[in-house]
Amino acid sequence: MKSELVVILALIFLTTTNAPAADETIDTRARGIATLDIIVGDDSQRRLEALTDIAPELRDWITDFAYGEVVSRPALDLRSRELATVAALTAMGNAPSQLKAHINGALNAGVSATEVVEVIMQMAVYAGFPASLNGISAAREVFKKRGITLGKETQ
Amino acid sequence: MKSELVVILALIFLTTTNAPAADETIDTRARGIATLDIIVGDDSQRRLEALTDIAPELRDWITDFAYGEVVSRPALDLRSRELATVAALTAMGNAPSQLKAHINGALNAGVSATEVVEVIMQMAVYAGFPASLNGISAAREVFKKRGITLGKETQ
Amino acid sequence: MKSELVVILALIFLTTTNAPAADETIDTRARGIATLDIIVGDDSQRRLEALTDIAPELRDWITDFAYGEVVSRPALDLRSRELATVAALTAMGNAPSQLKAHINGALNAGVSATEVVEVIMQMAVYAGFPASLNGISAAREVFKKRGITLGKETQ
């Protein structure tokens, strides 16, 4: 049910991205918050604040640029984008807390837990087994918090 | 047209992956070659041979393990897998010729050129602009060889 | 002479960065172009276009976000920022052409060739000798094109 809602929400805000230049700044902010609320869960701004207390501009850049400008672009669906981000962060292997955030984000955007595991396991081929094993540890932690048992998931 | 064929081919070989243990080795090889033929283009084995002349086992591992065992798993479609691989190799930034191979692979697996560009641009957020710019250079080279002009692609 | 001009130009545009929200988008673009013109040399937009033909948004993001929003912030001078960028790209070691661009940028922003060499050599301590040696190769190439002979530079 949740993922259907996500898809509908995504369709709504993604089809409205070609706003005229005048209100662009405001739209970018709104689009960023909407995208982040899907990925991070509602109240994304409050969570970002805690991360960027000493660097408030970083919160704005993440909202406006990263999510309002880049990740919300309609030419690729949010589900594919989050799957790609999980792949990249698993392969790079040096940002475990961001990886966990995006495993959550992928699940929130409609990726199944099984697909998350698949893409992390696949990284063994491109970035080696240690990167893949650490990705699986991150997924295990996220799944536990969400009460997901593989094989019985109901996304 | 080509991508439809790919989807049909993919469905055929992906639904036959739960073979019994006895013939597993042979099946793994066949599945690996079939997957590689989609990604690399037919005759994948001959091309791999050129890369691994002094390390023939590496060709077998790529065929049997990487593609026969991992990438051909049915729980995630080949299109998503190739998109994830393009994301990861762009982010890592230290394997430009493999990145080009997988941009080709993504296009062969049904990803549109626009989606390839989207996922590479998205990596600016997670791995920085230099990684993203180098990914775009790799895509430009691949698109040129294939005669792809963005906006006019017909995958 | 050139570096003095740079400093004056930098002072002018950097003291005007607290523009009100209404014209923010336009100001960000102008600030980005001004900063890029210093770093890349005039006509930065034309050069970026060549790099981002198939990804024109990437050019806008680099102009507006990377340089208009981040690198042009007055709280740290452009000279220090370019030195830091040369350090980071040398240490990461996977974006040689961007490293060369920023060695040029550092020189354009008032860093002396000797200081460029110093910070690259220092990276041997933090990222190992191979990264440092490759950084020196990048610097050699840039210095050659600019006709810089170490010990005789006149920045």
Place this chain on the structure above:
Amino acid sequence: MKSELVVILALIFLTTTNAPAADETIDTRARGIATLDIIVGDDSQRRLEALTDIAPELRDWITDFAYGEVVSRPALDLRSRELATVAALTAMGNAPSQLKAHINGALNAGVSATEVVEVIMQMAVYAGFPASLNGISAAREVFKKRGITLGKETQ
């Protein structure tokens, strides 16, 4: 004593690796378990299970491919392989728990604690001092658990 046993065990299973194709799958599994039991300590399969509960195929790939196919190849001795792995994981610096596992593995395969320290210190040259210092922290932890005091080891 232990390391002599290891050498004998290693010789036994390594000289039997050219089994005919028919039983290859079974042999690969057995070879993988034997190699992992030396590196990880006996009961390697139970430990792997804990790491890969949500990704059981990863355990099989590590057993069959990584150790049964690659690491157990007779053309390079297990001692050299583990030393090389400690070097690589120290240099990459993004898999600290796997590094500790392979410091243990190196000691189990007959590398002396002094040699482990030497190869980690050497990485200061190729990957920088931070990578080397973090490698030494990993070694300190492993040595403590095993009761190893440098200078007094009796491998």
Place this chain on the structure above:
Amino acid sequence: MKSELVVILALIFLTTTNAPAADETIDTRARGIATLDIIVGDDSQRRLEALTDIAPELRDWITDFAYGEVVSRPALDLRSRELATVAALTAMGNAPSQLKAHINGALNAGVSATEVVEVIMQMAVYAGFPASLNGISAAREVFKKRGITLGKETQ
């Protein structure tokens, strides 16, 4: 006040670096300890000892080579060097405890807390937002321990 002292100390020992070859080893050691005492805080040798108990040569190399030979070179000021090191370690993202040490070092060498935050935020452009966010976490921790509140700092 402290940073003025640092500048004076730095000037003293940096102007004496061209000692004749005979006493070079002794001078290098003294220069290394002086530089480390500025960066790490006095008693740098005792702290290094704790890190390198099982690898005492590593302590000597850090003192003599890294700081006595490289970082103390007069051709680039210590403040710029520490800023460059913070940038590089933020971008590499795989040595968080060394990053914290050098955020401390940068503050000790006269970089303001605001400038530290600026250079870490700038790395979002060159190494991606996850690297930058993790750098900000490191800075937050260091600032807390030192009682630094941004906007009210008095370096």
Place this chain on the structure above:
Amino acid sequence: MKSELVVILALIFLTTTNAPAADETIDTRARGIATLDIIVGDDSQRRLEALTDIAPELRDWITDFAYGEVVSRPALDLRSRELATVAALTAMGNAPSQLKAHINGALNAGVSATEVVEVIMQMAVYAGFPASLNGISAAREVFKKRGITLGKETQ
């Protein structure tokens, strides 16, 4: 024949490394040149000069610190050290020309071409197939220049 000479030379200079402090600087230089001459081939200093023309101190640091101080330490043999370096540079994947230099160095230090290939192939497990494939490309180039045909080598 050559490798026997190497072993003898190595034994000679490695047993003389505990020189008293007075002549330490001179000994370090001599030890560095001797080690580099084995790894790089005679005339290592001339070759380093070409690499470090604009950074002559880098040549001295490589000679005195990297090879005179670290790599020449007797507690681990040069053959193991070069094998470890080939592993680390293959895994890091961002210094292809240094990797080629150390594949040469490994062969010069008595590692067989087969062992070089083995350790590079092994990195597929720890750093992924792209890193391993690029390592094999580096080895192919080195072997070609030296006229080495695998299976027929005569180290």
